[in-house]
Amino acid sequence: MQVSKSNKRVTLRSRPGDSGVTAVENFATEECPYPTDLPDGKLLVKTLCLSVDPYMRSRLNEKTRAAYMLPWKVGHTVDGGGVALVLESKHDCYQPGDIIQSFNLPWQLYSQVEVNQYFSKVEKSLVGDHYSLAVGAIGMPGLTSLLGIKHKGGVVPGTNQTMVISGAAGACGSLAGQIARILGCGHVVGICGTDAKCSMLTEELGFDVAINYKTQNVEERLKAACPAGVDIYFDNVGGEISDTVIMKMNKDSNIILCGQISMYNNLHRDYPPLLADNIAQRVKDFNIKRERFVVLTYAEEFPEGLVQLATWIREGKFKVKETVTEGLENTGAAFVSMMSGGNVGKQIVHVADP
Ligand code: NDP
Known part of the structure; x- marks a missing residue:
């Protein structure tokens, strides 16, 4: 597969403070190396879209006050929910060409990622080619x-x-x-x-x-x-x-x-x-x-719930609204906008096409 060797990522430049309003300047975008030498068990992925969510406000603090969330670290790549294309796999369950979703996808164009419990294949039978649904209405x-x-x-x-x-x-x-x-x-x-x-x-x-x-x-x-x-x-x-x-x-x-x-x-x-x-x-x-x-808490009900949501959408029982921001470098701005009501429906960032 032909891929460009340039790469970029979004890092946390500074924290807004526990009682501060997040600013675009709290994030920075920079060039970074294209990942090479894929270790066993990992995948090389290209990020397609990212989700920005209100819970991320806690991750901007030094202490999140929730055991299931780690704080983002200043100077490090930010991460969150997103959808990506597998380019190379050293994991038995994934092949190049698979579309995956993760709750911990780096805000980075090309990354090596670990398969963990918050990681799965995106079911094309549910979302078709509308991948952002996997972090929205069918997510x-x-x-x-x-x-x-x-x-x-x-x-x-x-x-x-x-x-x-x-x-x-x-x-x-x-x-x-x-x-x-x-x-x-x-x-x-x-x-x-x-x-x-x-x-x-x-x-x-x-x-x-x-x-x-x-x-x-x-x-x-x-x-x-x-x-x-x-x-x-x-x-x-x-x-x-x-x-x-x-x-x-x-x-x-x-x-x-x-x-x-x-x-x-x-x-x-x-x-x-x-x-x-x-x-x-x-x-x-x-x-x-x-x-x-x-x-x-209800993870065991997710598979059935996702099928139900996809069925309702296919049957025209409900409508899906999305606000799509273009470009990895605007992910921080998309988060800031969502926190102050700039979005209608799910706030998505489109990073790249497959
Ligand atoms: P939204 O897409 O609803 O985006 C956030 C919205 O909140 C903004 O668009 C804005 O809309 C509104 N808002 C922002 N500040 C205020 C304020 N001070 N007063 C009133 N409204 C405000 O986000 P999500 O749908 O992703 O999340 C909605 C809620 O659900 C959040 O509280 C989130 O933490 C929670 N959540 C909980 C989960 C759980 O497991 N319990 C899982 C996922 C989300 P407006 O223009 O109307 O102000």
Whole structure:
């Protein structure tokens, strides 16, 4: 296979600080050697696309406060979820030409990678040639929405439940609203940060109501949008928005505690962050279930979940939205943009074609 010998990578130049907002300047792009002399057990891969995700904000800190996440090291190559083409293999299970995905793919054009438990072949039967789906709707965000609703949502079809979703126009949120509908929720309300996102939710993705939390009074709009109260809350953001939703929740209702992005620049707090006393009291008085949800806990359900998500997409049951940034050197910028709402659907970085 003919390949260019030049190579490049993205490194961590500096940390934003535990309470800082990440800047593009925290990352650096540099030329690096093309990897040679592939060791036994490893693969030489060419990165096709990368995923930038909110959890990476913790990896920018010296301490991530989560055992399953290691901090990125200053001066070293950054890594995360991504899809790559195998160019050379010294591992029995992989051949040149395979497309793989990894949770620890270096932000580097050509790399030698180790096969670990967070590594697998991309099933063409599921994603076709649309490889970025493997880190989006037919990958971790899709599974998060599906398994979060399934395990923590308490959806009872035919009972006209109301589900509210915060971060509703993002990767998980945009899927969660559509999956809620498929699984039998009667009324779906999304909260997000721009009018264009609101229009997309109601005009394209089938949400009943969308609320712009930056320009509208969330409390008033929720009161009007949820006359029978809120039965299920898919919480991607935490903070003030979530406090407002919780105060509208019904007795014996459920929170899917997916994420708390509004607090990720303050992760020296415990996770999930403690609720204010009056909100915690409401949760107690109304017997609202609010249990931590981590998708990785349900790994044994991933294969079946991925087939389900791919089937729904093939059948046209839900739509997939992506924001694609071009070029490895813009991966840091894509992360910064996603953290401040620049994305619609899943934020992807396109690095190279196969
Ligand atoms: P998104 O694609 O939703 O991107 C993040 C979005 O968050 C932005 O587009 C922005 O949209 C919104 N946002 C940013 N800051 C704020 C804020 N202060 N208040 C309200 N909204 C804000 O990301 P993902 O779908 O990948 O992740 C969504 C959530 O799910 C995150 O909290 C993440 O940590 C969590 N997650 C949890 C998993 C689990 O296993 N529990 C697995 C995967 C993700 P807007 O324009 O609306 O502001």
